[in-house]
Amino acid sequence: MINLTINGQKVQVEDGATILEAAQKADIHIPTLCYLAEVQAIGACRVCLVEIEGNRNLQASCVFPASEGLVVHTNNDRVRKARKFAVEMLISNHPMECLACARNLNCELQSLAEELGIREVRFIGEQSEGRIDDLSPSIRRNQNKCILCRRCVTVCKEIQGVSAIFTQGRGFETRVEPAFDASLNDVACAMCGQCSVVCPVGAITEKENIEEVWEALADPTKIVAIQDAPAVRAALGEEFGFAPGALVTGKMLAAARKLGFDLVFDTNFAADLTIIEEGNELLKRVKEGGVLPLITSCSPGWIKFIEHFYPEMLPHLSTCKSPHQMLGALTKTYYAQKAGIDPKDMVVVSVMPCTAKKFECNRPEMNDSGYKDVDYVLTTRELAKMIKQAGIDFASLENGSYDDPLGEYTGAATIFGATGGVMEAALRTVYEVVTGKTLDNVEFTAVRGLQGIKEATIPVEGIGDVKVAVAHGLGNARKLLESIKAGAQYHFIEIMACPGGCVSGGGQPIPVNNEIRRLRAEALYQEDRDLGLRKSHQNPSITKIYEEFLDTPLGEKSHHLLHTRYTARGVYKD
Amino acid sequence: MDGEHQCLCAQKSEEELYPELDKIIDEHRGKPEDLIMVLHKAQNLFGYLPRKVQEKVALGLNVSLNEVYGVITFYAFFTTVPKGRHSIRVCLGTACYVRGGQGVIEKIKKDLGIKVGGTTEDRRYSLDVVRCIGACGLAPAMLINDDVYARAKPAKLTEIVEKYE
Ligand code: SF4
Ligand code: SF4
Ligand code: SF4
Ligand code: FES
Ligand code: FES
Numbered sequence: 001m002i003n004l005t006i007n008g009q010k011v012q013v014e015d016g017a018t019i020l021e022a023a024q025k026a027d028i029h030i031p032t033l034c035y036l037a038e039v040q041a042i043g044a045c046r047v048c049l050v051e052i053e054g055n056r057n058l059q060a061s062c063v064f065p066a067s068e069g070l071v072v073h074t075n076n077d078r079v080r081k082a083r084k085f086a087v088e089m090l091i092s093n094h095p096m097e098c099l100a101c102a103r104n105l106n107c108e109l110q111s112l113a114e115e116l117g118i119r120e121v122r123f124i125g126e127q128s129e130g131r132i133d134d135l136s137p138s139i140r141r142n143q144n145k146c147i148l149c150r151r152c153v154t155v156c157k158e159i160q161g162v163s164a165i166f167t168q169g170r171g172f173e174t175r176v177e178p179a180f181d182a183s184l185n186d187v188a189c190a191m192c193g194q195c196s197v198v199c200p201v202g203a204i205t206e207k208e209n210i211e212e213v214w215e216a217l218a219d220p221t222k223i224v225a226i227q228d229a230p231a232v233r234a235a236l237g238e239e240f241g242f243a244p245g246a247l248v249t250g251k252m253l254a255a256a257r258k259l260g261f262d263l264v265f266d267t268n269f270a271a272d273l274t275i276i277e278e279g280n281e282l283l284k285r286v287k288e289g290g291v292l293p294l295i296t297s298c299s300p301g302w303i304k305f306i307e308h309f310y311p312e313m314l315p316h317l318s319t320c321k322s323p324h325q326m327l328g329a330l331t332k333t334y335y336a337q338k339a340g341i342d343p344k345d346m347v348v349v350s351v352m353p354c355t356a357k358k359f360e361c362n363r364p365e366m367n368d369s370g371y372k373d374v375d376y377v378l379t380t381r382e383l384a385k386m387i388k389q390a391g392i393d394f395a396s397l398e399n400g401s402y403d404d405p406l407g408e409y410t411g412a413a414t415i416f417g418a419t420g421g422v423m424e425a426a427l428r429t430v431y432e433v434v435t436g437k438t439l440d441n442v443e444f445t446a447v448r449g450l451q452g453i454k455e456a457t458i459p460v461e462g463i464g465d466v467k468v469a470v471a472h473g474l475g476n477a478r479k480l481l482e483s484i485k486a487g488a489q490y491h492f493i494e495i496m497a498c499p500g501g502c503v504s505g506g507g508q509p510i511p512v513n514n515e516i517r518r519l520r521a522e523a524l525y526q527e528d529r530d531l532g533l534r535k536s537h538q539n540p541s542i543t544k545i546y547e548e549f550l551d552t553p554l555g556e557k558s559h560h561l562l563h564t565r566y567t568a569r570g571v572y573k574d
Numbered sequence: 575m576d577g578e579h580q581c582l583c584a585q586k587s588e589e590e591l592y593p594e595l596d597k598i599i600d601e602h603r604g605k606p607e608d609l610i611m612v613l614h615k616a617q618n619l620f621g622y623l624p625r626k627v628q629e630k631v632a633l634g635l636n637v638s639l640n641e642v643y644g645v646i647t648f649y650a651f652f653t654t655v656p657k658g659r660h661s662i663r664v665c666l667g668t669a670c671y672v673r674g675g676q677g678v679i680e681k682i683k684k685d686l687g688i689k690v691g692g693t694t695e696d697r698r699y700s701l702d703v704v705r706c707i708g709a710c711g712l713a714p715a716m717l718i719n720d721d722v723y724a725r726a727k728p729a730k731l732t733e734i735v736e737k738y739e
Contacts, residue, residue, distance in 0.1 A: 163638030169647045179643030180625065187640065572629060572639060 004070040019061040019072055020048055030074050031083065031112055033090075034149035035062035036198055038514055039159070045149055046086040047112065050074045058082050084116045092123035095144050101202040106510060108200035109147060128172060135183040137362050138191035138207055138355040138506075146176055146203040152195035159499055161475035162305065164189035176203075188308040188571050190474060192301035192497045193355030193379075193506015206355045206507055209376045210386055216347040216375070217260045224347045225263035225335075226256045227327050227406075230271060231353040231417030231502035232380045234523040238509040239384035240394040245519030247527055250399025255387050257400055265331065266402045267350065268409030270323035271416045271425070273545070274298060275536035277562055278320045279430045280553040282492055286463060291315045293469075293490035296422050298322040301356035301497030301506070303566065305474050310481055311568030316493075319563040323416070324350040324357065325366055327406060328373035329561040334549045335406055336369075347375045351383045353417070353505030356497065368561050379507025408541040411442075411528030418521035419472035419501035420447035420454060423494040427458060427468070428535045435461045442534050448525075450500060450514055452476040468492045473499035591619050595627060599634035606637045609645060613652060622656045650691075658693045658700035660738040662718050664726075667706030669713040674728075678714050679703065681728040685735065699735070 003012050006023050013022040018041065023030050034045040043060035050061045053071040058079060061072075073079060091113065098104050130143025150167060153176060157163040164187050168175045178187040196204045216224050237246035256264045282294050297303060297318040306313060321329070328350065332343035350357060354377075360366065361374040378386070387394055402408070412428055415421035424444045431439045446456040447470045454470040467490045471480040477495045484490070498505045500517035503524065528534060536542065550557045598615045602608040612635060616627050623646055632639040646652040662682060666675045679690065682701055686694050693700040709715040712724030718738055726734075 157638070157641070163641050166638070166640040166644035167648070168644050170650075177640075179628070179640045188638075571633070 002066050002068050006072045017066045019064045019066050022066045036151050040154040049082050051079050090147050102205040103202035133183050135185040138358045140205050140207045145201050151198040155194045155198050159475050161478045190301040190305040191356040191359045206379045210382050213376050222347050223262045225331050226261040226349045227265040227267045228351045229267045230414045232351050234520040235508045244516040245523045247523040251397040254397040254400030258392050264402050265406040267324045268413035269406050270327035271413035272536035272539045272542050274320050274323050275425050275429050276553050278318050293493045295493045299497045300360035302495045307569045314566045321564045326562045329369045332369035350374050350377045352377050353380050353502045353508045355506040405541040410539045411531040411534035412536045414527045415524050417502040417524050420470045423447045423470050429537050466491050470494045472496040472501050604636050622653045655693045658697050660699050663702045663704045665707050665715045666703045669710035673713040675714040677728050678726050681731050
């Protein structure tokens with residue numbers, strides 16, 4: 001333990017702690033900008049400066065190690081002036097477009113300017129000429145707003161193991177972008193959007209589709225359906241002042257109707273369907289000696305990653321489409337027939353915690369209904385913006401409900417949103433289908449939680465020991481794939497592109513950290529416990545859709561509407 | 575690189591150099607920490623770092639191309655443009671700077687239509703800045719290949735440069 005003094009207060013911290021961490025422990029606030037807990041501490045922005053007695057220069061507290069006997073001042077006149085100067089320099093090279101910025105009112109630079117009491121822009125410097133890259137269907141980059149904090153670079157390289165963006169050039173010319181001035185659309189980017197979640201400002205955001213959706217809603221000739229992914233209900237509330245972990249399923253459904261959607265479906269229905277199809281795919285591969293391990297395919301960021309970096313392992317992927325794409329295809333076939341609607345008049349909007357799904361819905365193979373199966377993907381953040389734009393008082397909404405039959409779901413579906421959830425849902429169904437026995441304890445806690453790679457062995461009568469693994473975050477996915485290449489044996493693997501799974505996907509409310517990941521996941525596990533039905537094969541609407549339409553799992557209709565194929569892409573092109 | 579001598583004669587074609595590059599990469603395979611060293615060796619081999627070389631280094635060392643390019647554009651001694659047949663190096667050391675080196679550079683830039691560090695499209699000339707070539711008494715000084723030009727006057731430069739075919 002180390003003892004030091006901060007602003008006259010005695011503080012004790014573990015060895016290895018920084019001054020910033022020591023201050024946080026003592027509830028002393030030091031403003032930061034480039035620092036992001038769990039992601040990086042690099043001392044780049046100089047916003048977290050503090051004075052240390054005996055040190056001539058002010059020091060960046062996010063990297064300066066605490067040591068015995070230090071006497072630190074975090075808020076004297078000299079520190080305040082230096083900090084203000086650092087932020088003023090950033091602002092001098094920043095376009096002041098707050099009123100028209102996607103991060104207006106949720107921008108760390110704005111908050112800092114407010115916190116430090118900046119009232120005039122003293123330096124009007126030469127502004128560097130950055131570019132706007134909006135060719136990617138998922139991610140929009142505006143280099144002019146970049147403050148070079150490098151959080152995106154670190155997340156993309158260290159946590160996602162992709163490194164699609166990097167600092168290019170030096171000095172005043174420094175940019176954060178791919179090599180050779182390429183667009184993010186033209187390099188091996190997973191489109192996971194984790195960069196947009198950590199960006200403190202509006203330099204990386206999702207590519208918005210809000211206007212297109214408003215237009216569809218305003219068009220009297222269109223029947224517009226909405227579906228929400230499981231993770232959305234566990235985070236949307238945060239945009240309206242609810243604490244992280246508030247479950248707002250009912251309000252979310254009510255808001256969808258108020259916005260004017262004609263049909264309110266739920267991606268969770270298709271999550272249950274995925275379990276039936278994928279579970280059968282697993283059993284088929286086990287019985288017939290197919291390619292194992294089978295790896296889940298519901299995370300399009302993960303799909304883009306494997307297509308770029310491990311194309312030789314594509315045969316391991318389940319051929320199941322991601323759930324919202326299944327639901328899109330079924331809306332425009334099964335539901336359209338049932339309701340007597342011409343699918344050409346339908347518009348399907350998916351609200352997702354994800355930016356990669358914007359890319360996915362534009363993949364050429366996602367047209368199995370004869371039309372674009374999902375027309376637009378909105379992130380959770382975009383849905384919140386629409387609710388605000390419509391003047392809806394979200395907090396006081398009464399609980400709404402989904403429309404049958406593509407809305408009904410079980411607890412197994414809702415936990416899809418947390419890492420390990422798909423695995424757990426699959427095990428619940430596979431166990432009962434194979435053994436014909438009832439599974440009493442449905443909670444497979446070994447695959448829950450934020451450990452990077454989780455493993456479990458489940459004895460299933462009739463198959464033997466089923467070995468499974470779960471990875472979240474593409475860096476962990478890479479490790480798991482390498483271990484498979486080196487000979488590790490598994491039957492079934494779940495991979496989610498985003499650390500924590502969809503609850504902290506690239507389209508979720510900002511900020512995110514491990515505590516928030518945990519709380520959002522807990523909200524989903526709570527909903528699972530609250531639902532009477534907790535196994536996908538118990539969903540009555542699922543039974544019905546096989547009777548009325550699909551016939552049998554992995555049957556011809558399923559094959560056509562619910563399954564897909566993948567594209568091997570190089571590391572450098574496409 | 576500043577002041578350092580490089581062989582500018584293109585004796586081997588670029589294609590013939592790739593097997594040598596592969597050998598260099600093999601020695602550092604899977605070692606991202608060796609990136610700068612490998613880029614140095616590659617640049618010594620090729621005279622510059624074309625995209626294909628960068629891609630091979632990236633794959634071999636297990637670093638993304640975006641990072642490789644980031645490192646190259648950060649360090650002034652790496653170049654992604656091939657050198658011209660004739661290397662013009664203008665001194666901007668203190669003495670030359672004080673006595674008009676900048677004017678020499680501006681004139682050549684204008685004549686050739688390239689920036690410092692650049693190469694003309696016909697690959698005839700490339701232009702670089704050096705810091706003191708030990709000819710301070712003759713400032714401003716400039717080198718074309720191995721020839722030293724002392725007291726270079728902007729008015730005479732066009733003629734001097736033209737001599738190098
Ligand atoms: S990034 Fe922040 S400071 Fe910059 S324009 Fe957007 S809201 Fe304003
Ligand atoms: S979307 Fe994901 S892979 Fe692409 S640059 Fe951002 S963090 Fe990297
Ligand atoms: S794009 Fe955003 S996260 Fe990346 S360096 Fe710039 S400001 Fe930081
Ligand atoms: S927060 Fe410490 S230097 Fe940026
Ligand atoms: S400064 Fe130019 S030769 Fe010394």
